[in-house]
Amino acid sequence: DSGVTQTPKHLITATGQRVTLRCSPRSGDLSVYWYQQSLDQGLQFLIQYYNGEERAKGNILERFSAQQFPDLHSELNLSSLELGDSALYFCASSISGGALDEQFFGPGTRLTVL
Amino acid sequence: DQQVKQNSPSLSVQEGRISILNCDYTNSMFDYFLWYKKYPAEGPTFLISISSIKDKNEDGRFTVFLNKSAKHLSLHIVPSQPGDSAVYFCAARGFRTGKLIFGQGTTLQVKP
Numbered sequence: 001d002s003g004v005t006q007t008p009k010h011l012i013t014a015t016g017q018r019v020t021l022r023c024s025p026r027s028g029d030l031s032v033y034w035y036q037q038s039l040d041q042g043l044q045f046l047i048q049y050y051n052g053e054e055r056a057k058g059n060i061l062e063r064f065s066a067q068q069f070p071d072l073h074s075e076l077n078l079s080s081l082e083l084g085d086s087a088l089y090f091c092a093s094s095i096s097g098g099a100l101d102e103q104f105f106g107p108g109t110r111l112t113v114l
Numbered sequence: 115d116q117q118v119k120q121n122s123p124s125l126s127v128q129e130g131r132i133s134i135l136n137c138d139y140t141n142s143m144f145d146y147f148l149w150y151k152k153y154p155a156e157g158p159t160f161l162i163s164i165s166s167i168k169d170k171n172e173d174g175r176f177t178v179f180l181n182k183s184a185k186h187l188s189l190h191i192v193p194s195q196p197g198d199s200a201v202y203f204c205a206a207r208g209f210r211t212g213k214l215i216f217g218q219g220t221t222l223q224v225k226p
Contacts, residue, residue, distance in 0.1 A: 002157060031212070042118065042203060042216035043158070056213050090157055097212050099146070105157030 003027065004093050004106035012112045018079040021109045023091030025072055029104070031055070031097030032074040034066055037088040037108075049074055050097040078111070086113045117141050118206050120217035127224050133191040135220050137204030140185065144206040148214070149178060149189050152201040161202075162189070194224045 003026035013019055025032050031050040035043040045058035049068035060066075063081075068074045078085060088108045094101035119138045127133045139147075145166045150158035164171040164178045164187065171178050177190045191198055204217040 002159065004157070033212070033214075035214075035216075040123075040218060042120075042218045043205075043214070045213050045215065048212060056211060058213060092157070094212065099207060099209070099212050101212060102160055103212070103214065105150075105159065107155065107157050 002104040002106060004091060004104050006089075006091050006106040006109050008109060009107065010110050010112075012114065013081060014114055015081055015083060017081050017113075018077065019081065019111065021076040021078070021089050021091075021111070023074045023076070023093075023106060025074070025091075025093030026104055029093035029095055030072065031094045031101070032068055032072070033092040033094070033103060034060075034074070034076050035090040035092065037090065038084075039087070043090060046076070048097060055097055081113045083113050086111055116218075117144075118204055118215050118217040120202075120204055120220045122220050123218070124221040124223070127194045127222065129196055129224055129226050130193045133189075133194045133198065133222055133224065135189040135191075135202050135204075135222065137187045137189075137217055138185060139187075139206050139215075141206070141208070141215075142182075142185070143209055144215070145209045146207040147178070147180060147187050148205045148207070149176075150203040150205060150216075152203060152219070158203055191222075194222075196224050196226050198222060199224050 034046040048056040092103040
């Protein structure tokens with residue numbers, strides 16, 4: 001158990017809908033990362049937050065947005081969902097978001113768009 | 115643009131033998147490389163890493179080798195155990211950034 005929790009574990013929805021994925025970092029960690037793993041693909045970095053502020057952005061679509069709240073939990077919002085958005089979404093956390101920090105991953109949320 | 119590639123989707127090895135997992139990268143600005151291990155229904159867990167200033171790092175049964183001129187790294191597991199059966203991801207980190215670039219993963223099966 002990494003100490004990072006993600007809810008829900010599974011999510012099934014239809015095209016065009018909007019969903020919210022939630023992540024609680026390890027106790028004491030200030031930085032949160034979101035990754036997407038599509039079928040047969042590696043994890044693709046989406047976005048990173050540190051203490052409520054966006055720190056780095058990766059291949060995140062404009063239909064996707066994220067935020068980190070004062071209690072340090074984070075939410076990833078996916079809207080106008082398409083079939084291709086079906087994937088595993090992982091959240092990771094680290095102490096300070098620095099380059100040398102170890103990232104601890106949650107178990108992921110499996111999103112299925114029908 | 116796949117900056118980190120694991121060209122072998124799967125590998126099967128007999129228990130007790132050596133497992134060698136390979137990874138290639140294209141960006142010479144990467145300064146830190148990591149291997150993660152992932153079991154089904156769990157998130158990736160950190161296994162071992164290597165800085166770009168080194169060519170080898172060892173931790174118990176796990177050794178990572180880095181060949182910067184070839185932009186290639188490999189993970190050696192000796193001896194392999196059935197509990198090592200998992201998906202292994204290679205990842206690279208750019209200079210001064212926490213962003214990880216992952217390969218597609220290699221599924222290792224260690225047969226008893």
